[in-house]
Amino acid sequence: MLGFLVGEALRDLRRAGRVAVSAVVLITLSLAALGGFWLVSSNLGHAVAKWRDRVRIVVYLKREPPGGDVAALLERVRVMPGVAGVVFIGKADALRALKQVLGKDAGVVDQLPVNPLPASLEVTPSAAAVTPEGARELLARLAVLPEADDVAGSADWVERFSHWQRLLTTIGLGVGFVLAAASILTVTTATTLILHARRHETEIMRLVGASEWTIRLPVLLQGMMQGLAGAILALGALVVTHSVVAPRLEPLVSLTLGLSQLVFFTPVGVVALLGAGTLLGGLGGWLARAAREP
Amino acid sequence: MIELHRVSKVYSVGPVKVPALREVSFRIGKGEFVVLTGASGAGKTTLLRLLYRDDLPSEGDVEVLGYGLVQMRRSQVAAFRRSIGVVFQDAKLLPVRTVYENVAFVLRVLGTPRRDITARAFDALRAVGLSARAQAYPAQLSQGEAQRAALARAIVRRPPLLLADEPTGNLDEAMAGEIVDVLKDIGAGGTTIVLATHQARLAVALRRRTLTLEGGRIVKDEG
Numbered sequence: 396m397l398g399f400l401v402g403e404a405l406r407d408l409r410r411a412g413r414v415a416v417s418a419v420v421l422i423t424l425s426l427a428a429l430g431g432f433w434l435v436s437s438n439l440g441h442a443v444a445k446w447r448d449r450v451r452i453v454v455y456l457k458r459e460p461p462g463g464d465v466a467a468l469l470e471r472v473r474v475m476p477g478v479a480g481v482v483f484i485g486k487a488d489a490l491r492a493l494k495q496v497l498g499k500d501a502g503v504v505d506q507l508p509v510n511p512l513p514a515s516l517e518v519t520p521s522a523a524a525v526t527p528e529g530a531r532e533l534l535a536r537l538a539v540l541p542e543a544d545d546v547a548g549s550a551d552w553v554e555r556f557s558h559w560q561r562l563l564t565t566i567g568l569g570v571g572f573v574l575a576a577a578s579i580l581t582v583t584t585a586t587t588l589i590l591h592a593r594r595h596e597t598e599i600m601r602l603v604g605a606s607e608w609t610i611r612l613p614v615l616l617q618g619m620m621q622g623l624a625g626a627i628l629a630l631g632a633l634v635v636t637h638s639v640v641a642p643r644l645e646p647l648v649s650l651t652l653g654l655s656q657l658v659f660f661t662p663v664g665v666v667a668l669l670g671a672g673t674l675l676g677g678l679g680g681w682l683a684r685a686a687r688e689p
Numbered sequence: 690m691i692e693l694h695r696v697s698k699v700y701s702v703g704p705v706k707v708p709a710l711r712e713v714s715f716r717i718g719k720g721e722f723v724v725l726t727g728a729s730g731a732g733k734t735t736l737l738r739l740l741y742r743d744d745l746p747s748e749g750d751v752e753v754l755g756y757g758l759v760q761m762r763r764s765q766v767a768a769f770r771r772s773i774g775v776v777f778q779d780a781k782l783l784p785v786r787t788v789y790e791n792v793a794f795v796l797r798v799l800g801t802p803r804r805d806i807t808a809r810a811f812d813a814l815r816a817v818g819l820s821a822r823a824q825a826y827p828a829q830l831s832q833g834e835a836q837r838a839a840l841a842r843a844i845v846r847r848p849p850l851l852l853a854d855e856p857t858g859n860l861d862e863a864m865a866g867e868i869v870d871v872l873k874d875i876g877a878g879g880t881t882i883v884l885a886t887h888q889a890r891l892a893v894a895l896r897r898r899t900l901t902l903e904g905g906r907i908v909k910d911e912g
């Protein structure tokens with residue numbers, strides 16, 4: 396029975412011909428747009444998350460506290476709201492880090508008469524504090540520490556970036572939805588043609604006592620097939636684009652965004668994309684049917 | 690098998706009421722071959738449509754194969770129709786399918802197991818003398834052959850009741866004779882048949898029980 400229903404649906408698709416093809420193309424475009432924006436946005440999202448993790452606020456200290464006082468100072472900072480972690484960096488540690496950065500030019504450092512680098516506290520804000528206001532409040536709290544000389548750091552740029560990411564997602568969703576609406580309408584048009592071409596079959600089916608679902612299912616199935624075909628094509632296009640673009644772009648994004656690789660859809664994402672296509676097509680088929688038989 | 694009790698049918702065309710059947714009552718027993726005759730517009734098609742519940746009477750009761758059609762719920766109609774074969778003046782064959790596929794279509798639609806389909810379709814085609822034309826498309830058939838293909842499709846499920854509305858209307862005398870012979874064969878197999886025709890000569894030649902309609906009333910029931 397299922398074989399029969401699928402066979403009827405395929406026969407219908409052949410009959411709808413060019414309109415069915417354009418419906419599939421539109422579904423491909425809309426899902427490729429939705430999927431493409433989704434990919435770009437989720438990669439940017441990864442970058443934002445990574446950067447959030449990397450936000451540090453540095454409290455430069457007036458002088459290096461004596462060994463016994465460090466633990467107490469760290470404890471006072473750790474209990475502050477918005478602080479996830481804190482590390483003490485002594486003057487000697489700072490100098491060592493500088494030497495490491497300078498590499499073969501490290502000799503310059505040895506020429507210095509005294510260590511000019513201040514001791515500091517490196518504060519990791521908690522997730523809640525990595526907003527512009529959260530970071531500002533934390534900065535203010537740290538600035539009033541009697542030991543503090545200067546406080547540096549901000550989360551504004553992460554926020555700006557995250558704002559762009561959200562904007563891009565919104566545009567992507569908007570474009571995707573417009574295309575999705577267009578593709579539903581095209582499936583509906585294709586299905587209306589199919590219903591017309593199918594009217595003799597439908598008449599005979601009614602006459603011989605076919606169940607209502609046997610009459611309706613081929614029409615719904617052909618819509619879903621259009622959607623699934625579009626989704627598979629869109630997925631293929633995205634796979635190809637990702638495999639061509641990712642290796643070329645990865646050196647650049649690893650430098651600028653700090654992403655070592657560009658992620659593709661998870662298996663769940665792939666299933667969701669295919670499901671969305673099938674749903675779009677099925678909806679188009681169902682709408683045509685509903686419009687005909689109130 | 691069939692029982693009508695004071696059945697009337699009035700079509701409403703806008704504000705105009707068109708009476709098509711008036712107080713029609715009769716019974717048809719199992720295995721009977723009944724000819725329904727009368728001039729064009731007498732109400733034959735309307736009556737047949739009531740019998741396979743394509744429409745409902747305005748008044749009266751229709752009972753077919755033990756089903757009360759007036760009370761029948763919509764969801765039961767499909768199951769009821771499976772016990773009835775119907776043919777029309779035009780064969781209504783699906784043009785992009787072969788004769789065999791047209792007949793097999795009914796079996797596939799109704800979920801007949803695949804392995805039974807071929808044998809049963811060919812049984813039906815043999816019964817109408819069309820097995821040699823199984824692979825032909827409807828456009829390649831003569832009108833008589835097309836009508837026989839339609840008959841094969843109607844009887845492929847061996848329904849206990851066969852309704853035929855002017856099945857010879859498009860045919861010349863020789864072809865009409867073939868169809869009538871096939872119908873007689875089917876009737877001889879025990880199928881109850883109601884054949885509607887406006888061709889008075891055909892009705893007479895058949896020498897079966899004949900119900901004559903005139904202006905929506907049964908005016909004669911003889912033979």
Ligand SMILES: Nc1ncnc2c1ncn2[C@@H]1O[C@H](COP(=O)(O)OP(=O)(O)O)[C@@H](O)[C@H]1O
Nearest residue numbers: 700702707709728729730731732733734735736
């Ligand atoms: N669907 C319909 N709507 C309105 N009037 C109809 C309809 N079908 C049939 N009629 C009218 O009912 C009467 C009987 O028609 P019909 O049953 O087709 O007669 P027959 O089959 O004997 O030629 C005619 O007057 C016809 O015009």
Ligand SMILES: [Mg+2]
Nearest residue numbers: 733734735855
């Ligand atoms: Mg008629």
